[in-house]
Amino acid sequence: MATATATEGTETNDDGARPWQSYHTVYTTAKAGMDGVDKEKVQRTVYEMSKGSKYFQNEERKDAFITQKIDKIRTQCDKLTQADLSHFQKVADRRILELEALRDLSRIWLHVDMDAFYAAVETLSNPTLKGKPMAVGSMSMISTANYEARKFGVRAAMPGFIARKLCPELIFVPTDFKKYTHYSDLTRTVFRRYDPNFMAASLDEAYLDITEVCKRRNIKSEEIAEELRTSVYEETGLTCSAGVAPNRLLAKVCSDINKPNGQYVLPNDRMAVMTFISSLPIRKIGGIGKVTEHILKAVFGINTCEQMLEKASYLCALFSQSTADFFFSVGLGLGKTDSPEVRFRKSISNERTFSATEDEVLLYKKLAELAEMLSTDMQKEGLCGRTLTLKLKTSSFEVRTRAMTLRKYISSREDILKHASELLKAELPLSVRLIETDVSIGSCQRSRDPVDGNHSSDVNCQSGTGWSSEEIQTSGNNASCSNYGQVKEAVESTFPIQGQFEDTSTLNLSNLLEDERLNSCEDKTMLWLNDYKCSLCGIELPPSFVEDRLEHSDFHLAEKLQKEESRIHQRTSVSGQSWDQKNRITRESISKKQKLSQKEGSYRPIDYFFLLKSNKNRPS
DNA sequence: GCGGATCAC
């Protein structure tokens, strides 16, 4: 609400001017280790340090925009008649019942969150930092602050120069991701023992499905959490906090409750969940950020999760179905409970901030550097994409994005630079402080999950732990190309090249994928002999049968995967105890992969492809 | 498909 205009309006008020109160930062929202902080003082300092800056002005502009949005929603709200409301109440009630019916209390999820991770790691490698206020980051931006620094109001995402004002003795330590990755790996070794399929959310957070381990060892989740945290400490020297709950959304909320170095268990009981959720501020829920909280509070007076249900008719009337579903789920304390589904990345990008400049030569030079790096990253992962997006942040902090979807998939430095330069050229002259290049990998329609929707903070799944259901089968001749690296990685992780799974067939599989990549991405002919005949089965498909050839490759891939699975399964079924775990995803992926050979639910036999030659315009 | 925006870490 309090926008720039409101700020100026109150500055000269009789009842004392406190303009800083209306500057909406995220720095004072309740965070672990922030109890007892003089929030007013922090808020005032942040305001004083920011006031008048380009950044601040942009924040004001954004704030004004949100106010407009709120006004618009209010207007719509006022227009609702009693009849409308009773209608939407019915719709909402039914939807809430449907969602309630999906409640799953059969799984036990644990969310682990390392305490002040980067800062804790830095303190391990330099113990003289212990007990002193310290932040990882720079004068421009802080990544993490230790608990001593948090007492001063210093926290992540705060610029360092403001942090130093709040805490003059603050020690700054530059980020060192190699170090954090190393320690992250150590923690993951522990996580794996409790759930080999755990979902890494970031370097310092993970979700574990501990249902099985509780059952197998016949102990309570609470004990598992204690034990896991002890192990993490013993093996890394780092403390963490844990939350246990029937779903991931709640587990995440729970891990924050007794932070640092604590845990909280929410039992798998509907009443317990409803009680827990009833007074919980919506801002605690992953996916509800500063803006959403602001809007829901300003328009509907919603503060707690429970109120999401009380205002259900309004939410139903004024938001999209998927958004309303998400809000209702929050009110019901529902969240995802399914086993981790590994997803392929959808985009790859890089961006750099520099001191703002209008110098076009310089800007093109920056762009060239980004294109170079992006291309390298893409090739490292074997990715191609056909939608290129250029993002610019102007010296006034306004953000512009310009995108183009190309006919061909690209990954080379030259291609990226050529097209990105066209996009940049159209924007010049312009004073720019940040450039980002982004290539999106594929486009496919996702079905929405009614429970978490796409709203909740979802997990960046670990790469290479299985198959995704999507993307591989996306349209076009290059879909498989664009995912080649991820496919390969997934296969190699599912069928590791070393160790007990070593087998020449694995290499063949890699070759097949390689074939597919070359064939579809570069339009070369590894799989297609003389650019005409399939090297594996001899079927003849001319190059112009682009889609058919892709499907054909996919057919062989699926077939191959199936063979691999049965062979490896045979060999490991005797001794491989962890196989079931590994296989869980593999089986899914293969069945999904098989869908590549299906269209509209009907399976197509290999013979089908022989008919294609003479019937290009087949019924689809 | 595009562009603006939100969100998380």
Next chain:
DNA sequence: TATGGTGATCCGC
């Protein structure tokens, strides 16, 4: 002096 980088998703066109 000075407010990040990467990835995902949603809404309204």
